Structure formats: structure tokens, C-alpha cells
Amino acid sequence: MGTTDPFLAKGWIRSLELQFKLLDMKDGDRVKCTAYMLRDDASLWWEIAAHGLNLATLTWDQFKEAFYGKYFPADVRGRLTREFMSLRQGDSSMAEFMRKFDRGCHFVLIIARHAAQNLRHFMDGLRLTLRRDVMLMRPASYDEATPCAFQAEHALRDIDFEMQQKQHQAQSSSQP
Structure with a gap:
């Protein structure tokens, strides 16, 4: 419909390509x-x-080249590539970080197509405390690293909760 959202434009083309493959359509x-x-x-x-x-x-x-030239121009693709290359988890949840990571893989195929680079880029982007825990699990691929990262995030939340409980108990017992 002429949206200016590049993700919608790319997603639309991707969905069409899936249908075309299913229907075994010729180029023209x-x-x-x-x-x-x-x-x-x-x-x-x-x-x-x-x-x-x-x-x-x-x-x-x-056709895609012309379409992307209009609705997903090179400067936008370049900006998204730069954002992906500098992607860090920061305060984001694992789910949010993975969503951004997976989306970014569509723009930087050289990383997405090479398992070792994909894993390294994912690990480099993780929050340090999570990265340490995931590295201890020695995942061999991005697909192996993601459940490890979710487990590590969950364990850190449990630790934080336990620490807050202990602080609350210590404060309660020290009050007259």
C-alpha cells in the first residue's frame, strides 16, 4: 500500500516469496x-x-531492486546494518534482545549465514553477567546459546529476588 515502514515492505516481499515458492511460480x-x-x-x-x-x-x-529502492532504500539498510553490528543487550530482556538480533540477521546475512560468526555476535551483545553464564555452558551455535541465555537470565532474576528478600528480612529484624 506504499507504507514507509521498511520492515513491513521487506516482510511483505518475504511473505510473497514464500507463496511463490509454494506455488512454484516463474519469474515473470x-x-x-x-x-x-x-x-x-x-x-x-x-x-x-x-x-x-x-x-x-x-x-x-x-523488481525487488526497484521496490526496495523505493520502500527500503540503501541508506535505511545501511543504518539497520550499523545498528545490528553495534547491538548490545543493555537493560533489555532476553526476549527483546533476541527479537532485535533475529531481525538484524536479515540485514547482515554474512553473519546470519555463518554459524560461528552468528554465535560470536550474539555472545558479544549479551549483558556481561549473562555472557559469562552462557559461556560456561559452551554452546556450539546460536540455537544452543539462546535457551542457555534464557536460563541464565531466569537464574539472575531468582538471585536478585533472593537478595531483595534477605535485605528485607535484615531490615525487618534490625528494627526495634
């Missing part, structure tokens, strides 16, 4: 189907963009 049919599905501002954009293209030979990859 993918372009025609997608052009038919465009609405509102996106439909207006395509009317103009299509004039500069040879629709008879336009491939799906060429």
Missing part, C-alpha cells in the same frame, strides 16, 4: 502477480516506475 509471473497486488501509493509508484523498465524481460530480482 511473480512480477505480474506482485504488480497486481500493489495498492494505493505503491500502485501509483509502480505505474511510474514501470515506464522505465522492460516488463517483458523484468526479473523478480530486478
Whole structure:
């Protein structure tokens, strides 16, 4: 529909590609189907963009290049890549950190496609206390590290809760 949200644009293309794969669609049919599905501002954009293209030979990859040029431009992809490369958990929960990490993997495929780099980048982004605990579990992959990180986060919450209980008991017993 012409949204300016790059994640929606990329997600829409990704969902179309899953359908195209299921339907075993040819390149040219993918372009025609997608052009038919465009609405509102996106439909207006395509009317103009299509004039500069040879629709008879336009491939799906060429269509995506034009589409991403409009709705997911290189400067946005670059910014998201930089954000991913400097991603740190900080005060975020593991669930929030993993959501950002998984989303970022779509923009930095060189890390996402190499298991060792993916694991290292994930570990580097973890809060130090969690990283230490996860490293002790020696995960061999990102998929092995994530449940370890959730366990470590849960254990730290339990420790914090226990410490607060002890402080509360100590304060209660010291009052006259």
C-alpha cells in the first residue's frame, strides 16, 4: 500500500516469496502477480516506475531492486546494518534482545549465514553477567546459546529476588 515502514515492505516481499515458492511460480509471473497486488501509493509508484523498465524481460530480482529502492532504500539498510553490528543487550530482556538480533540477521546475512560468526555476535551483545553464564555452558551455535541465555537470565532474576528478600528480612529484624 506504499507504507514507509521498511520492515513491513521487506516482510511483505518475504511473505510473497514464500507463496511463490509454494506455488512454484516463474519469474515473470511473480512480477505480474506482485504488480497486481500493489495498492494505493505503491500502485501509483509502480505505474511510474514501470515506464522505465522492460516488463517483458523484468526479473523478480530486478523488481525487488526497484521496490526496495523505493520502500527500503540503501541508506535505511545501511543504518539497520550499523545498528545490528553495534547491538548490545543493555537493560533489555532476553526476549527483546533476541527479537532485535533475529531481525538484524536479515540485514547482515554474512553473519546470519555463518554459524560461528552468528554465535560470536550474539555472545558479544549479551549483558556481561549473562555472557559469562552462557559461556560456561559452551554452546556450539546460536540455537544452543539462546535457551542457555534464557536460563541464565531466569537464574539472575531468582538471585536478585533472593537478595531483595534477605535485605528485607535484615531490615525487618534490625528494627526495634
